[in-house]
Amino acid sequence: MEPTIEKQIPPLRIQSDSNFIEFERLSYEEYDWHLSAIAEANDFRGSLDAYCVRADVQKFVQELHALNESLSGSATLHAISPKEFELKLFAIDRPGHIGVTISMQRNVYGNKSFSHRFEGGFEIEPNDLNTIEDWFTETT
Numbered sequence: 031m032e033p034t035i036e037k038q039i040p041p042l043r044i045q046s047d048s049n050f051i052e053f054e055r056l057s058y059e060e061y062d063w064h065l066s067a068i069a070e071a072n073d074f075r076g077s078l079d080a081y082c083v084r085a086d087v088q089k090f091v092q093e094l095h096a097l098n099e100s101l102s103g104s105a106t107l108h109a110i111s112p113k114e115f116e117l118k119l120f121a122i123d124r125p126g127h128i129g130v131t132i133s134m135q136r137n138v139y140g141n142k143s144f145s146h147r148f149e150g151g152f153e154i155e156p157n158d159l160n161t162i163e164d165w166f167t168e169t170t
Contacts, residue, residue, distance in 0.1 A: 076148025080115035
């Protein structure tokens with residue numbers, strides 16, 4: 031039996047001015063979806079690899095499609111581990127104003143446990159939703 035070769039998908043970069051979020055799909059299995067995220071907002075920066083449940087990614091794509099169509103509501107994706115990763119796209123106040131937030135957290139354990147957290151957000155153009163929806167749809 032020959033090994034399955036995954037389709038190479040270029041990273042997704044969501045950007046507004048100097049603020050950005052970049053995603054790379056590392057792998058996916060029947061139930062899990064493994065991604066890498068790098069984000070920078072106003073000179074603060076964070077990065078994380080996270081696992082999401084494939085069904086949650088599919089639900090996010092549905093929510094993202096509805097947001098893209100109506101420019102109202104929100105779409106949220108989170109990691110399997112609580113508080114580890116969350117991406118949210120949402121209508122800010124009226125059609126045409128879209129916000130994106132990301133939070134990432136990594137806990138480090140030793141003699142004392144430490145929590146490292148990044149949280150940021152910025153406004154994006156409504157037409158960016160097409161690119162974001164296409165990328166997440168192609169990767170699921």
